[in-house]
Amino acid sequence: MDILKQLDPQAILVLLMVIFAAIKAFFEKRKKGDGKEILGEETDPDLYQAYEEELTRQRRDLQIEISPPTSSQTSPPPLSLAVPFSTREATPPPPLPSTPVIPKLSIAEKQALEALKARKKASVRKARNSTKSRVYRHLSSPTAAREALLLAEILGPPKAMQGKG
Known part of the structure; x- marks a missing residue:
């Protein structure tokens, strides 16, 4: 209980x-x-x-007469004990081409492909640089220091630091 x-x-x-x-x-x-x-x-x-x-x-x-099913239906021939495969060596298939066949591009297609590759590289670099530069500019500005002090006053010390001091 x-x-x-x-x-x-x-x-x-x-x-x-x-x-x-x-x-x-x-x-x-x-x-x-x-x-x-x-x-x-x-x-x-x-x-x-x-x-x-x-x-x-x-x-x-x-007046249809249906005969009962007989057991002497045609049965498949018995399986032979012989090996169904030939004993001679089979020739291996011809080897596949090792180098892939690259399709030939026309001049206009080559120019379009190069422009596409250049655009992809430029956009990736630009995005990385702009994000990094924006963060560095913000952290190095005096307004970032003011905002950090203001938030520290409003929120107080971190929880890990509240028990100490």
Whole structure:
């Protein structure tokens, strides 16, 4: 009983509700399962018998004789014990070309490719330089020092430094 005293009363209620829901679901499933079995037992033989009666009636009307399946159907020939592959050495396939074939570009295509490469290089350098230069300019300006002092006054010392001093 010490365990029950240590548990939260809400946790006990939730546990009881889960158990109750599981029991309820079990009984509902069992109840539905019994009903399905009863329906299945009643309808399956009736449908099968009705189907068989319909087939026999059609056979009589059309006078079709269906011979029972014979066991002497054509069977595949027995497998031979011979090896299906030849014993001679197979010739290896011709080697693949080792150097890739580079398509030839026209003069206009070459110029466009060079312009594209130059534009990519310029844009990458420009983005890196502008970001770095902007950060360095901001940190070296006197306004950055003023902003840092103002934020230190507003926010106070860092949490790691609050216990000290």
